[in-house]
Amino acid sequence: MLHKIEMDKNSMMSCVKDIMEETLGHSIPLWNPDLKFTDIVGWGNNMTVSTVVALQKKLSHKLPDTLLDDVVTIDDLVTKASQASEISSAGAPKKLSERLRVFSNFESLGEDCEFGLVQQRAGILHPHLLRFSAASENSADRLPHLMMLLKYRLHQLEKPDFLDMFLPEEEWNNVDPEWRIRHKMYKWSTHTGLLVKNFPKETISQKIPDFSVVIEFMKSQFLRELELGRKVWIWKSGVPSSLVNIKKLLDILKNYGPNKLLWVQNADQDHPPGTIEKLDADLWCGYIKKPNEHWKGHWSEDADWLELLKNTLQMYPELDSFSGAVASQNINALPQDSRSEQDDAVHVLSRLVSQQLNIPNLSLDSVRFPSEISGWDSLKHVNIIMAVEEHFKTSLSAEDFDETQTIQGFTGVVNRLMQAS
Numbered sequence: 001m002l003h004k005i006e007m008d009k010n011s012m013m014s015c016v017k018d019i020m021e022e023t024l025g026h027s028i029p030l031w032n033p034d035l036k037f038t039d040i041v042g043w044g045n046n047m048t049v050s051t052v053v054a055l056q057k058k059l060s061h062k063l064p065d066t067l068l069d070d071v072v073t074i075d076d077l078v079t080k081a082s083q084a085s086e087i088s089s090a091g092a093p094k095k096l097s098e099r100l101r102v103f104s105n106f107e108s109l110g111e112d113c114e115f116g117l118v119q120q121r122a123g124i125l126h127p128h129l130l131r132f133s134a135a136s137e138n139s140a141d142r143l144p145h146l147m148m149l150l151k152y153r154l155h156q157l158e159k160p161d162f163l164d165m166f167l168p169e170e171e172w173n174n175v176d177p178e179w180r181i182r183h184k185m186y187k188w189s190t191h192t193g194l195l196v197k198n199f200p201k202e203t204i205s206q207k208i209p210d211f212s213v214v215i216e217f218m219k220s221q222f223l224r225e226l227e228l229g230r231k232v233w234i235w236k237s238g239v240p241s242s243l244v245n246i247k248k249l250l251d252i253l254k255n256y257g258p259n260k261l262l263w264v265q266n267a268d269q270d271h272p273p274g275t276i277e278k279l280d281a282d283l284w285c286g287y288i289k290k291p292n293e294h295w296k297g298h299w300s301e302d303a304d305w306l307e308l309l310k311n312t313l314q315m316y317p318e319l320d321s322f323s324g325a326v327a328s329q330n331i332n333a334l335p336q337d338s339r340s341e342q343d344d345a346v347h348v349l350s351r352l353v354s355q356q357l358n359i360p361n362l363s364l365d366s367v368r369f370p371s372e373i374s375g376w377d378s379l380k381h382v383n384i385i386m387a388v389e390e391h392f393k394t395s396l397s398a399e400d401f402d403e404t405q406t407i408q409g410f411t412g413v414v415n416r417l418m419q420a421s
Contacts (some may be wrong), residue, residue, distance in 0.1 A: 007059065009082045016078055019054045033075035037144075041175055048077075053372040055081060099302070100124060102309050104405065105319045106262070107225070109249075110135055111142055111237045113191070114299045121302060123371045124405060129218040133190035137168060139239045141187070143249065149186050150252045153223065157183055158216035165204045167196070179204055181211050189214075193377070214382050229258035230319060230402075232312060236264035236288075243279065250283050260280075260311055266290045276306040276315065286312055345415035349407075352387045356380060367407045392417040402416050 007015070013033060020040075021027050021289075028040060037048055048071075056063050063084050071077050099122040108115040110130030135146035139318070149157070162184050171177040177196045182189035194207060225231060233253060235246065246263050253259035260282040267273040273289035289304040313319065346364055354362035357375050370376040376384075385404060389395055392406055394417060396404075403409030 003094050007082070009078060012055075012082050015058060016051065016055060016074065017079075019051050020074075022054075033078070034073050037071075052077075052081075053258045059084075097122070097312075098310075099306055100153045102306060102313060105232060105313055105316075106234055106309055107131070107231045108234045109146060110188075111139075111235065114236065114303070115234055117299075118302050118305050120371075123369045129190075129215070129222040133188060136187045137182075137189065139237065142237065142239070143235070143241055143245055145187055147245075147249055149188055149251055150249075150256075154219050157186065157188070157219055158212050160208050161209050163212060163215075165192070165194075165208065179207075181208070181215075217222070217382050217386060223256070224397075224401075226253065226256035226259060229256075229260070232260045232316065233318065234262050234264060238419050247280065247283065250280070254282075259277070260284075260316065262286050262309075264288055264308070273304060274311050276308075276311045278315075280352075284312060284315065344417055347392075347413045348418065349388070349411055349414045350390060353384055356384045356387055364407050364411070369406055370410075388414065392421055394420075 017028070017031060028035075052063060056058075059081075061084050063081055071080065073273070083216040087223055103119045103122045104123055106115070107128055108131055110133045112134060113132045116128070116131035123317070135149060163181055164184060165179045166182050166189075167177055168180060168189075169182075172407070179192045179194045179196065179199060180189045181192050192207070192211060193203065199207065235241070235249065246261070250259070250261045253261060261284070263279070263283070263285045265271075265285060267275065267287040267368075271277070271287040273287060275287045277285045277287075279285050284307045288300050288308050291300045350362055351362045353364065353376070356358065357373065357380060359375070364373075367373060368379060381404070385396060385401070396413065400413045403413050
């Protein structure tokens with residue numbers, strides 16, 4: 001049983017401030033409880049997750065999985081955390097959160113970063129080729145460019161000669177503009193996480209070979225996922241799409257395997273939020289609540305995405321069963337004679353992750369999700385997987401790749417590789 005730690009709101013605010021400044025590596029100018037996370041220079045979504053994880057370690061009561069829902073300011077976070085009810089650590093093992101379980105069954109086809117950020121806030125950090133990308137800089141061209149990309153099976157997408165670094169217009173006025181990498185022929189582009197202040201124009205092209213390797217890896221995983229057909233693909237665009245083109249997109253997806261497509265549009269009087277309408281075999285139209293003016297701008301709330309995708313998942317219960325089985329495995333349920341092997345695998349994985357994240361003496365013994373480790377983002381996840389593949393001189397399967405979204409699943413993959421080597 002955990003000992004109760006008394007921490008009033010003021011104490012918790014001070015604690016959160018210390019954690020956040022330690023995460024950033026410097027003090028936060030103009031600190032105040034009403035400061036929005038998005039207004040903190042250099043602050044990312046992963047840092048908010050890391051803050052919550054660090055705070056949880058200082059408290060006896062459990063912070064709810066929904067803690068970050070509707071959190072905009074620091075005060076929002078502290079208020080919700082201080083109101084969380086106490087629970088005992090002696091209870092049943094924690095099950096996979098509903099958001100993580102539901103969102104794991106879906107992937108965006110890359111109109112923008114909206115659904116990728118929804119997944120990230122739910123703790124899904126394993127990389128995906130189209131999660132934080134766009135098929136074209138021009139919104140109106142994104143669907144036809146995406147279909148062209150898929151028709152050609154992403155041919156030469158990763159080739160360095162076809163890639164260049166650029167600054168899109170939307171980055172020009174940002175405090176810390178970020179480079180993006182673009183394919184010259186397809187016009188597909190994705191985030192890099194590389195800031196101009198750290199990588200000036202004169203040297204940024206030197207990073208292209210590194211990203212070529214990352215893109216090649218994610219391309220391979222994406223093609224495998226298309227062939228398996230275990231996800232429901234999402235298309236949501238701010239530019240109206242015709243049903244004819246949406247059907248063409250599904251036809252292209254089905255050329256790879258038994259894929260399913262959810263076309264997301266704004267709800268209206270005839271189609272309330274959360275409504276699912278069948279348009280054709282494996283083609284659905286889902287309606288989501290129109291976004292309000294808030295910190296995500298034109299994007300819908302996480303809770304509205306959850307409602308819509310839960311309803312969609314009812315049409316494919318076999319997918320939900322698969323994701324739940326993969327991600328909710330309990331290490332305590334392992335036979336006793338395999339526990340020592342699992343422990344050894346944890347040490348091997350910890351060492352490889354430590355090397356990739358440059359965190360000395362990192363231990364993953366008590367870690368559940370990659371998002372709990374500061375700096376473990378999507379690109380780092382790719383590097384870690386490649387490090388595992390290099391260490392064991394093998395390639396991970398699509399099933400292995402899915403399991404890496406939890407530390408326990410990742411450890412299981414490493415354990416199997418150790419036994420096979």
